[in-house]
Amino acid sequence: MESSRKQRWRQLQSVFEPGFKQMLLISLLLHLLVPVLYYAPFFPQRDIRKPPVYRVNLVNKPVKNPQAGRPEAVAEKKKPEAKPAPKPEPKPLPPSPKPVAPKPEPVKPKPVPVKPKPEPQPEPKAVAKKPEVKPAPVPAPEPVKTGPTKAQESALEKRLREIREAQEKKAQETARKDRLAALKAAAVAESAKKSPIADAPVGMIGGKGDEEGVSAVAFVQEFIQQQWSFSKYQAAGNPQAEVKLFYSTDGELLHYKFLKKSGNEAFDDSLIRAITKSRQLPQALPEAMEFHIFFNLKDMLDRR
Amino acid sequence: MQKLTITRLVVMLFALTLLASGCAKKPVAEQTTMTEQPAQVEVQQQQPAGVAEQSVTDTGAGSYDAAAAARAAENAATSGLQRIHFDFDQYVLTDAAKTILVNNAGLLRAAPAIKVLIEGHCDERGSDEYNLALGEKRALATKNYLVSLGVPAERLSVISYGEEMPLDGARTKEAWAKNRRADFKVKR
Amino acid sequence: MKSLKVCFLISVLILSLSVTVFAARIEISSPGEQTIPLALTRLLPIGVGGAQPALAREFQEVLENDLEMSGLFEFVDPAAFLGDAERLGLSRTDIDFNQWRMLGSEALIKGGYSVSSGKVTIELRLYDVITQRLLTGRRYLGNSTDVRKIAHTFADQVLKSLTGEEGPFSTKIAYISNRTGHKELYLMDVDGYQPIRMTDHRSIVLNPDFSPTRKEVIFTSYKNGNPDLFRKEIYTGRESRVSLKPGLNIGGRYSPDGREIALTLSKDKNSELYLIGTDGTVHRRLTNHYGIDVDPTWSPNGQKIAFVSDRRGNPNIFIVNVHSLEVSRLTFEGKYNATPAWNPKDDRIAFARMDNGVFNVFTIREDGSDERQLTFGAGSKEHPRWSPDGRFLIYSHDLAGEKSIWIMRADGTGARRISAPGGNDIHPAWSVRW
Numbered sequence: 014m015e016s017s018r019k020q021r022w023r024q025l026q027s028v029f030e031p032g033f034k035q036m037l038l039i040s041l042l043l044h045l046l047v048p049v050l051y052y053a054p055f056f057p058q059r060d061i062r063k064p065p066v067y068r069v070n071l072v073n074k075p076v077k078n079p080q081a082g083r084p085e086a087v088a089e090k091k092k093p094e095a096k097p098a099p100k101p102e103p104k105p106l107p108p109s110p111k112p113v114a115p116k117p118e119p120v121k122p123k124p125v126p127v128k129p130k131p132e133p134q135p136e137p138k139a140v141a142k143k144p145e146v147k148p149a150p151v152p153a154p155e156p157v158k159t160g161p162t163k164a165q166e167s168a169l170e171k172r173l174r175e176i177r178e179a180q181e182k183k184a185q186e187t188a189r190k191d192r193l194a195a196l197k198a199a200a201v202a203e204s205a206k207k208s209p210i211a212d213a214p215v216g217m218i219g220g221k222g223d224e225e226g227v228s229a230v231a232f233v234q235e236f237i238q239q240q241w242s243f244s245k246y247q248a249a250g251n252p253q254a255e256v257k258l259f260y261s262t263d264g265e266l267l268h269y270k271f272l273k274k275s276g277n278e279a280f281d282d283s284l285i286r287a288i289t290k291s292r293q294l295p296q297a298l299p300e301a302m303e304f305h306i307f308f309n310l311k312d313m314l315d316r317r
Numbered sequence: 318m319q320k321l322t323i324t325r326l327v328v329m330l331f332a333l334t335l336l337a338s339g340c341a342k343k344p345v346a347e348q349t350t351m352t353e354q355p356a357q358v359e360v361q362q363q364q365p366a367g368v369a370e371q372s373v374t375d376t377g378a379g380s381y382d383a384a385a386a387a388r389a390a391e392n393a394a395t396s397g398l399q400r401i402h403f404d405f406d407q408y409v410l411t412d413a414a415k416t417i418l419v420n421n422a423g424l425l426r427a428a429p430a431i432k433v434l435i436e437g438h439c440d441e442r443g444s445d446e447y448n449l450a451l452g453e454k455r456a457l458a459t460k461n462y463l464v465s466l467g468v469p470a471e472r473l474s475v476i477s478y479g480e481e482m483p484l485d486g487a488r489t490k491e492a493w494a495k496n497r498r499a500d501f502k503v504k505r
Numbered sequence: 506m507k508s509l510k511v512c513f514l515i516s517v518l519i520l521s522l523s524v525t526v527f528a529a530r531i532e533i534s535s536p537g538e539q540t541i542p543l544a545l546t547r548l549l550p551i552g553v554g555g556a557q558p559a560l561a562r563e564f565q566e567v568l569e570n571d572l573e574m575s576g577l578f579e580f581v582d583p584a585a586f587l588g589d590a591e592r593l594g595l596s597r598t599d600i601d602f603n604q605w606r607m608l609g610s611e612a613l614i615k616g617g618y619s620v621s622s623g624k625v626t627i628e629l630r631l632y633d634v635i636t637q638r639l640l641t642g643r644r645y646l647g648n649s650t651d652v653r654k655i656a657h658t659f660a661d662q663v664l665k666s667l668t669g670e671e672g673p674f675s676t677k678i679a680y681i682s683n684r685t686g687h688k689e690l691y692l693m694d695v696d697g698y699q700p701i702r703m704t705d706h707r708s709i710v711l712n713p714d715f716s717p718t719r720k721e722v723i724f725t726s727y728k729n730g731n732p733d734l735f736r737k738e739i740y741t742g743r744e745s746r747v748s749l750k751p752g753l754n755i756g757g758r759y760s761p762d763g764r765e766i767a768l769t770l771s772k773d774k775n776s777e778l779y780l781i782g783t784d785g786t787v788h789r790r791l792t793n794h795y796g797i798d799v800d801p802t803w804s805p806n807g808q809k810i811a812f813v814s815d816r817r818g819n820p821n822i823f824i825v826n827v828h829s830l831e832v833s834r835l836t837f838e839g840k841y842n843a844t845p846a847w848n849p850k851d852d853r854i855a856f857a858r859m860d861n862g863v864f865n866v867f868t869i870r871e872d873g874s875d876e877r878q879l880t881f882g883a884g885s886k887e888h889p890r891w892s893p894d895g896r897f898l899i900y901s902h903d904l905a906g907e908k909s910i911w912i913m914r915a916d917g918t919g920a921r922r923i924s925a926p927g928g929n930d931i932h933p934a935w936s937v938r939w
Contacts, residue, residue, distance in 0.1 A: 237533060247577060282636075290635055302529060446813070
């Protein structure tokens, strides 16, 4: 039994012998070639290279070369802490002498947009109620129904208009304040949630620069995405569009152009709305910038 | 074509074995299936069988009042035909059902003037359309078995009501078992 | 991925250093807001007719309900409406778009009405708040009883201008109800209002289907002692039998072109699918199997029919090609799959699966992929049918022993009851747009 088995094994070996090793080698080499080919830049990528997804806090300042840090960290909150605790690296700013001076400068302007926000927080409730209450006695239909002398009417209308305008202004202001407050609150809440380190520096995950803030590109991406409303129940097929936008340094949209429309009217219209809403960025940019934005619905879940 | 004939043969063989096994089981079945049927139904089952036997002997005697005898047989059939029951999503006759159908066939043979409408019914579970088809399968299986027992096919018609006419509207296993049935409606 | 990130950043750095203005490439792969903020203002009286708050309220309710059902919108809180909502100005120049924008709305509906001698005129505008553009403007004339209909019709238009596809709200739903003690055919609005009984057979009426081309319904009835297929013209009430073969004439479904009817016949002692003409003549036998074959439903192009068969043991969904008669199996999961309904707009097939005695609604692609469960929980949900635009499904929902008609979106969200209590309501069917 034993011997016959050995014999058979030898037979098998003899069959293998001639080219077996070479074959193994070749196969190994070929296998090695696969990843090499895969990673080698022989073939141009057909897809749009998807930039990394950043979560950006819109309260933070967009900068060119963001430092490493946490986008959800709030610049304003960090500052009072910076004085008593000079531990973290980016904070040699206050104690350190002149050579580093240029750096604190971009930091300082932040409090300007940030500071007014906490103030309205207690107010909005009181202010917000007024416009709700007043319109009831004011409404336009009244003059229509009564329709007395024209002079009376016009006087009435004028007063109404004045009141209305005043209300509107107030409402606008409160609405704006509300929004800012909400933004602020959300930012604070988020930073409280996500960064256990209270003095986490403001920056980008993977940031390599030396400026306190977030990448301007990520900032614009986040902002425009937030302005874009589109329902999955509007979607048909897989619409894609490409838009070129040109922003000035102070964050104003100078012009935009559709490089490619999706052909889906609802989709293209929603983009026009988003762009119109993004005419003025809430923060200045480090420089005039042009963006090519590819809009699609890849990440909209559970499409019909 | 060859494949077709082969599959046909296989199907026929299968059907034959089914038939054979069905026939073989028949005499044994009466006792074993008792447990599956509610006791009351079994009791009712015995009585009409007795009546049926009588009417057969009457017609055998023949001469003295044929019309009356026929009427008696018809009455016996009308009141004596028993409904049968089925398993869930099945139209194969159970042994208990076959036993009842043997009785029913006797009653029908004894009253050749009457025609019968066999109604197939289902329980409420399952889709309505599917149950309409299933009810018809049940009615047809019942009819075919009666025909095999010597009842002329022309006297038997079928209709399916699916799950539309339950005997018991409750949602219990007992109610569903009651509703899966074939009923016999006599048409004079 | 990391290296990609680094590459990207480096390229950004280099570019930003070398040129003052550079084009950054950004991909935005989902909207930040997945609903459209809509401000729906109250209908205001125009002209001399005088105010009819009840009319305005009813109109508002119907329109808001329809738009809510569409799932497209998030309504801007009416309590926050300011001066402009109370102002009649309907034209573009009259509207203070900035105000609406401040409230966060992107779409605005304004409207007015007038009533004179029983006639109602309702004028409506849908605006894009951001671009300050009129999206659709409509004026409707009708009797004062037509307010609901006008609201539904405008809701359809709103969907059309925001999605490109008209809504289904002005169509009708047929269903079977036993509220008279017999199962009869009924017709109602998509929101369940205005139910009308269509038959008085005092027998059993089942499983209606609308003609895609005529204002007509087919259904099965036992009126003449056999389950025959009937046809009924909706507005004349004229009724006739289409198919009265011995045995079953059930599950009739009009082909998409309205020329043929697929149904189950059992004239040859076994239930098989057939195609018949609208005059009842048999055109073609589609299945040939000793098992049960029922419940046909047409593919949108009329080339295929999905149906239920127990040819592999348990009831499952199969698809037959109308021309080649080739049959393929669609469902493999579950032990009891029934009542398929093919989406009139795409390749999804809805069906009901029974698990532990309870049916739930599922959808699956024509190729058998991407099966999704849309409904959950106790109480059978059966007999799904699509809206003509494929946006919604209706089905029969058994709640504590009473069956009623429910509607939901095609993704299973927004489910709500539409048929009123008072009977068992089953076998819904959705009309086309006439």
